[in-house]
Amino acid sequence: MVEEGSRVGVLLGGLSTEREISLKTGASVAAALRRRGWDVEEIDVGRDLPAKLVAGDIDVAWIALHGRFGEDGCVQGLLEVMGIPYTGSDVRSSAVAMDKLATKRALRGTPGVTLAKDVVVVRGGPLPHDVGFPVVVKPLVGGSTIGISLARDATELQTAVAAALALHPEVLLEQFVAGEEITVSVIDGQALPVVRIVPESGFFDFEAKYTKGLTRYEVPAPIDAEAAGAAQRAAVAAYRLLGCGGLARADFILGADGVPVFLEINTLPGMTETSLAPMAAGAAGMSFEDLTERILLGATCMPSEVQSGQS
Ligand SMILES: Nc1ncnc2c1ncn2[C@@H]1O[C@H](COP(=O)(O)OP(=O)(O)O)[C@@H](O)[C@H]1O
Ligand SMILES: [Mg+2]
Incomplete structure (x- = not known):
């Protein structure tokens, strides 16, 4: 659906508590797409988004929003109605993934996916x-x-x-699951290398994870290959079962028994150059530009059910 010469609207900012990080994600994405020669318009998302989408005359939307309205299916629904293809997960999978309980209930009983x-x-x-x-x-x-x-x-x-x-x-x-924090990014149904998140304090307790201290990221995670494979398979299973699209990132705690316990899946993970998903992509030989462009090329929306002119 996305063709050479398409005009790309990068939707950024938005109305959620994660606005600041979205501005960073959006700026990184827009810059990467421009480096690849795409015609890019940055659109700061507010209540006036419908008018901005019309005025922007875009062919496709690269959604760089996080949290409410951007990650939960709302903006996706608007783009569906307007017939504008967009990146990432669709309305339903975005809404389910945003809700931790709905996600867990959808995944309950899935072989290979362990839940707390x-x-x-x-x-x-x-x-x-x-x-x-x-x-x-x-x-x-x-x-x-x-x-x-x-x-x-x-x-x-x-x-x-x-x-x-x-x-x-x-x-x-x-x-509470005691263990190490790992995360698995999935692009178009394929798992990227596992990233391990290690608090520099050396503590693995709950507070340490929450104090905005220094954190070290290790990719590929120096963990048991069996455990890494299990986490990757679980992340892909969650992605498929929820019907995710483009890029998503599943968070796990790897227990001492080597079993990764699934916590949640993020359908719009951070995409600054130093974010976890681009880091994982890099370990698989995919540059930030490659990843950003691959996500763009996967953009879709539902066809309308009436022939044009009939509505
Ligand atoms: N059941 C759990 N056991 C241990 N740590 C947890 C558990 N649930 C969450 N955490 C910790 O809290 C962090 C945030 O939880 P998560 O479910 O990923 O929510 P979010 O990232 O949306 O805030 C996790 O990365 C992990 O460090
Ligand atoms: Mg999380």
């Missing part, structure tokens, strides 16, 4: 009394670790749940 035990708490509902501690408390929808905390006992659980329920009406209580 969980229970859902709704606003006004009772707190379960049989959760094993420690437990991770997270809003169902969100990203960039906003509202996530660790509870070690019933008192901490109450405080953590109250804080999370203030952000969202439903909260996921997930068994």
Whole structure:
């Protein structure tokens, strides 16, 4: 659908808490596409997006948004209605991937995909009394670790749940999995090399991951080949089952038993030159420009059901 000479709108910024990182992703993507000779227009996404899309006269949208409206299927839906092909996952897979519970329920029972035990708490509902501690408390929808905390006992659980329920009406209580943090990027259904994320403090505890300290990234992750393969297969299974498109990135905790426990899949992972997915692509011999352009060339949208002129 994307042809040589197509005019590319890079959608960036947006209306979510992840606006700043999206501006960086968008600027990196636009620059890479220009280096490859594409005609690029950067479009800062606000409530006036429909008018901007019409005025921009673009042939295809490279979505460089993160979080609400950009990553959750909303902007994708608008582009579907307007008949503008766009990069990445479609409306449904974006919406499901944005919701951690919907994602886990969609993947439950999938061979090779291990999930942490969980229970859902709704606003006004009772707190379960049989959760094993420690437990991770997270809003169902969100990203960039906003509202996530660790509870070690019933008192901490109450405080953590109250804080999370203030952000969202439903909260996921997930068994804490001790282990190393790894992430697997998938492009067009193919897994890239595993990246391991190591806090420089040397601590692997929860707080260390959250304090914006120094972090080291290792790619390909120097982990057991079996475990790396298992994580890659699980990431691809999640990508396929949810119906993702283009680039996505699945986060795991690799337990001491060598089993990667799936946490979530991000359908619009960061795409600055130093982000995790481009890092993984680099380890597979794919430059930032290659990756950006490959994502562009995979852009699609649904055909309309009526012949033009009939509507
Ligand atoms: N069940 C868990 N056990 C251990 N650590 C977890 C667990 N869930 C989340 N974490 C930690 O919190 C981070 C963020 O959680 P994640 O589910 O990826 O949400 P998001 O990235 O959207 O904030 C993970 O990268 C991991 O470090
Ligand atoms: Mg994550």
